[in-house]
Amino acid sequence: MKPAGSVLAICIVLIGAGCTAQGDIQDIAPGEVPSLESDEAGLWMVMERAEQRLRASGRVVEDPALTGYVHGVLCDLSPDYCDDIRLYIVRAAAFNASMAPNGTLHVWTGLLLRVQNEAQLAFVLGHELAHYQRRHTLKRWRTVRNTADSLVFFNFALAGAGIGFVGPLIQIAALGGLMSYSRDQEREADELGFASMSATGYDPKEAQNLWDMLLAEREASVDPDRDIFFSTHPGEKERSDSLAKLAAEVDGRSYRVRRGPLLAVTLPHHDGWLHDELQRRDYGRFEVMLDYLQKSGEKTGQKAGEETGLLLFYRGEMYRLRGAEDDDAKALQAYRDAVATGKAPPEAQRALGLLYWRQDRNEDARAAFERYLALEPEAEDRAMIEHYLGQL
Amino acid sequence: MRRYVVPWIVCLALFGCTQFTLVEAKRQTIGNAYSVAAQRSWNRLKEGNVELWTADGPGLESLRFYAGLKDGERLFKPRAGSSDEETLPKYRSDMTVTEIMEFVVDSLTRSGASQVKGHDLRPAAFGSAEGFRFELSFASATGLHYRGTAIGAVVEDRLDLIIYSGTELYYFPRYRDDTERLFTSIQLI
Numbered sequence: 001m002k003p004a005g006s007v008l009a010i011c012i013v014l015i016g017a018g019c020t021a022q023g024d025i026q027d028i029a030p031g032e033v034p035s036l037e038s039d040e041a042g043l044w045m046v047m048e049r050a051e052q053r054l055r056a057s058g059r060v061v062e063d064p065a066l067t068g069y070v071h072g073v074l075c076d077l078s079p080d081y082c083d084d085i086r087l088y089i090v091r092a093a094a095f096n097a098s099m100a101p102n103g104t105l106h107v108w109t110g111l112l113l114r115v116q117n118e119a120q121l122a123f124v125l126g127h128e129l130a131h132y133q134r135r136h137t138l139k140r141w142r143t144v145r146n147t148a149d150s151l152v153f154f155n156f157a158l159a160g161a162g163i164g165f166v167g168p169l170i171q172i173a174a175l176g177g178l179m180s181y182s183r184d185q186e187r188e189a190d191e192l193g194f195a196s197m198s199a200t201g202y203d204p205k206e207a208q209n210l211w212d213m214l215l216a217e218r219e220a221s222v223d224p225d226r227d228i229f230f231s232t233h234p235g236e237k238e239r240s241d242s243l244a245k246l247a248a249e250v251d252g253r254s255y256r257v258r259r260g261p262l263l264a265v266t267l268p269h270h271d272g273w274l275h276d277e278l279q280r281r282d283y284g285r286f287e288v289m290l291d292y293l294q295k296s297g298e299k300t301g302q303k304a305g306e307e308t309g310l311l312l313f314y315r316g317e318m319y320r321l322r323g324a325e326d327d328d329a330k331a332l333q334a335y336r337d338a339v340a341t342g343k344a345p346p347e348a349q350r351a352l353g354l355l356y357w358r359q360d361r362n363e364d365a366r367a368a369f370e371r372y373l374a375l376e377p378e379a380e381d382r383a384m385i386e387h388y389l390g391q392l
Numbered sequence: 393m394r395r396y397v398v399p400w401i402v403c404l405a406l407f408g409c410t411q412f413t414l415v416e417a418k419r420q421t422i423g424n425a426y427s428v429a430a431q432r433s434w435n436r437l438k439e440g441n442v443e444l445w446t447a448d449g450p451g452l453e454s455l456r457f458y459a460g461l462k463d464g465e466r467l468f469k470p471r472a473g474s475s476d477e478e479t480l481p482k483y484r485s486d487m488t489v490t491e492i493m494e495f496v497v498d499s500l501t502r503s504g505a506s507q508v509k510g511h512d513l514r515p516a517a518f519g520s521a522e523g524f525r526f527e528l529s530f531a532s533a534t535g536l537h538y539r540g541t542a543i544g545a546v547v548e549d550r551l552d553l554i555i556y557s558g559t560e561l562y563y564f565p566r567y568r569d570d571t572e573r574l575f576t577s578i579q580l581i
Binding site for chain 2: 053056057058059091222223279280281282323350354357358380381383384387388
C-alpha cells in the first residue's frame with residue numbers, strides 16, 4: 001500500500017471507531033490487548049500492516065545476538081512489558097527509533113552505531129517504552145481527531161516522502177511511530193526513560209551526553225532542518241538542560257555505563273554501518289560522529305584498537321570523497337594511521353594505492369596495491385587492481 | 393505495482409514527464425558519444441545526454457545510457473527542497489575506475505534503492521576505448537531483488553556508461569543476452 005493510501009486507511013479505521021468513549025486513558029497493562037471495537041484496535045490493525053511491510057522490506061537485520069542483546073537491555077528496564085514489545089533492528093543510517101502503539105519497536109542501525117555505551121541505549125529504549133506504556137499515540141489521536149489538527153496528526157507520514165534519500169524507509173518509520181508526539185509527551189517519555197535507566201543502575205549522566213552528541217551532529221550537518229530524528233523529537237537545548245538537571249537530582253550511588261557488551265554485538269557490523277553513514281555524504285555530520293566514537297573508544301580502551309583502525313579508515317574515506325583543499329593529504333594521513341593500528345580493513349591499502357597513483361607516486365602505489373592483494377587474495381576487483389599494476 | 397516504486401522513482405528522477413518513443417532494432421546513437429546496435433525494439437525515454445530503454449517497464453528492466461558525463465554532473469537530478477544539491481554524488485574526471493563504481497553504487501543508494509552492491513570490477517573494452525565492467529545487486533524499498541551489469545569508459549575526461557538492470561529472477565536474465573550483444577556492438581563516435 002502506498003503511504004498516502006495507508007494514511008487514508010488509518011483515517012477511515014479511526015474515524016469509524018470514533019464513537020469510543022473518551023475520558024482518562026490509563027497506562028496499558030502488561031499483556032493487554034485493546035477491545036476489537038475500539039479506536040485503539042484500529043491503530044493496532046494499521047500498525048500490523050506496517051509491520052508486515054517492514055518484514056518484507058529486506059531492511060530488518062537478522063542477527064540473533066544483536067537483537068537478543070538489545071531486547072535484553074529492554075527487558076532489564078521493564079521485565080513486565082518485555083514480552084509485549086516486538087523489536088526490529090532496521091538497517092538504516094541516521095539516529096532514529098520509533099515505537100508503534102501495538103508495541104512494535106524499530107531501532108535503526110544508525111542509532112546502534114552512535115550510542116557509546118549501554119547506558120545511552122537504555123535511555124533511548126526507556127524513552128520509547130514510555131510512549132507505549134503511556135499510550136501516547138492513542139492520547140494524541142483522541143486529542144486531535146475532532147479538530148483541523150487531525151490532518152497534522154498524519155503530517156509526518158506524508159512528509160516522509162520528501163525527507164532525503166531514506167524516503168521509503170522513513171515512511172515505514174512514520175507508520176511505525178505513526179506521528180510526532182507532542183512536546184509534553186516527549187518530555188514525559190524523557191522523564192520516564194531517565195527514571196527507568198537510573199533505577200536499573202545506569203549512569204544518568206549518559207542521557208545528556210547522548211543528547212549533546214545529537215545536537216552537535218545536527219549543528220554540523222549540511223541540512224540541519226531536515227534531520228530525521230529531530231523532525232519527530234523537539235531538539236532544543238532546553239531538553240539537554242532538563243536532562244542535566246534530572247541527573248543532578250539523583251542520589252550519589254555508583255552507576256554503570258557498560259560499553260563492552262554493546263561493542264561485542266555491534267562491532268561486527270560497524271564496517272557496514274559506517275559505510276551507510278558515509279553514503280549520506282553529509283561530511284560535517286559524519287566527522288562529528290567519528291570524533292565522538294573515537295573519544296568514547298579511547299575512554300574505555302575496550303576493543304579500542306579494532307574500532308580505531310576502522311574509524312581512521314572511514315575518516316580517510318570521508319576526506320577522499322569530500323575532495324576539499326588538502327583533503328587528499330588528510331586522507332593519506334588517516335589511511336596511514338589506520339594501517340599503523342594493525343586493524344585497518346584491507347581496503348585501506350587499496351585506498352592508499354589510489355591516492356598515491358593520483359599523486360604520481362607510482363612505486364608507493366604499486367606497493368600499496370600489492371599489499372591489498374596479499375591481504376585480500378580473493379578480492380572481487382583483483383582483475384582491476386592487476387590492471388592498475390600493469391599501468392604503473 | 394508498488395513493488396516497483398523505486399525504479400519508477402529513479403526513472404522520474406531522470407526523465408521528469410517525458411514520453412516514451414520507439415527504439416527500432418538497428419544501430420542507435422547515444423548522445424554525441426557512441427552508438428550501439430539494438431538487438432530488438434525497446435521503449436525509450438530521453439533527456440539530454442541520458443536515455444532509458446525498457447521492454448516491459450522501468451520497474452521490471454531497463455538499460456540506462458549516459459553519454460559524455462562531465463565533471464560535476466550526476467547520474468540523477470537533485471530533488472527540489474532537499475539537500476541533494478550538496479550531497480548527491482557528482483562525477484569527477486580524476487576518479488579512478490574503482491571510484492566510478494563507488495559513484496554508481498552511492499548514486500543508486502541515494503535514489504532509493506537499498507542493499508546496493510557493486511562487485512567484480514574488471515577491465516573491458518568499450519568500443520575502441522579501454523573501459524571497465526562491473527556487476528550490481530540491489531533491492532527496492534519493499535525488498536524485491538534486482539541484478540545489474542554496467543560497462544563504461546572515460547573518454548577525454550568524460551564518462552560514458554551503460555547500466556542494464558532488472559528483477560533478479562525473471563527480467564534480468566530475460567534480456568541479458570541481448571544486452572551482452574549490445575555491449576559488444578558499442579562504437580565510439
